[in-house]
Every structure is written in structure tokens, then in C-alpha cells.
Amino acid sequence: MAQVLARTERLVNAGNEGANSEGNQGNFIPLSLRIDMARDEARAIAAAKGIESPESAVAWDIVEELLSVAAHRRTQEPKSAFERYCLEHPGASEARIYDL
Numbered sequence: 001m002a003q004v005l006a007r008t009e010r011l012v013n014a015g016n017e018g019a020n021s022e023g024n025q026g027n028f029i030p031l032s033l034r035i036d037m038a039r040d041e042a043r044a045i046a047a048a049k050g051i052e053s054p055e056s057a058v059a060w061d062i063v064e065e066l067l068s069v070a071a072h073r074r075t076q077e078p079k080s081a082f083e084r085y086c087l088e089h090p091g092a093s094e095a096r097i098y099d100l
Contacts, residue, residue, distance in 0.1 A: 031066065031069065031070050031073070032070070034066055035063065035066045035067060035070060038059070038062050038063045038066050039063050041059055041062075042056065042059035042060045042062070042063050045059045046059070046060075082094075
């Protein structure tokens with residue numbers, strides 16, 4: 001169980017290491033790749049230990065947490081450069097919304 005927690009914790013924390021204040025990405029792992037890695041790890045654990053094992057439950061909880069982080073980021077980030085521009089410049093003619 002401790003080995004599973006250590007491996008899945010590394011997946012969650014991956015990407016937080018290596019980035020410094022100078023903008024050097026270092027060992028940064030994109031969230032989508034971390035989700036894929038965690039999903040593969042959870043599938044392997046479920047196949048080896050059984051779907052109802054505590055290790056499998058922990059691994060799938062990690063996948064769910066990563067998916068919720070990704071969903072949260074999608075709701076907070078504007079979808080395009082135009083949307084960011086409109087948020088930064090609400091008085092611009094491009095940002096005005098007209099009801100017809």
C-alpha cells in the first residue's frame with residue numbers, strides 16, 4: 001500500500017518540481033500527460049491487485065483528483081486570446097455586447 005501511495009503521489013506532485021522564478025520549465029509534466037500516466041498506473045494496479053483492493057481505490061482516487069484539477073483549470077481560464085482581451089479591455093468596441 002505504501003508503494004502505491006508513493007508512486008501515485010509522485011504523479012500528483014510531478015510538474016510542481018523544476019519550475020523556477022526565471023521561467024525555466026525544467027522537469028515540468030503537462031497535466032494531460034500526468035492524467036494519462038495516473039490512469040495507466042491505476043489500470044495496472046487494478047489488474048495486479050484486483051479492482052476492489054485498497055491500492056486500486058487509492059490509484060483511481062488520484063486519477064479523479066487530477067481530472068477535477070483539469071476541469072477546474074478549464075473553468076477558470078478564458079478560452080481564447082480574444083476573450084482575454086475582452087476581459088482586460090471591457091470598454092473596447094470589440095468587447096461590447098449588443099442585444100438585438
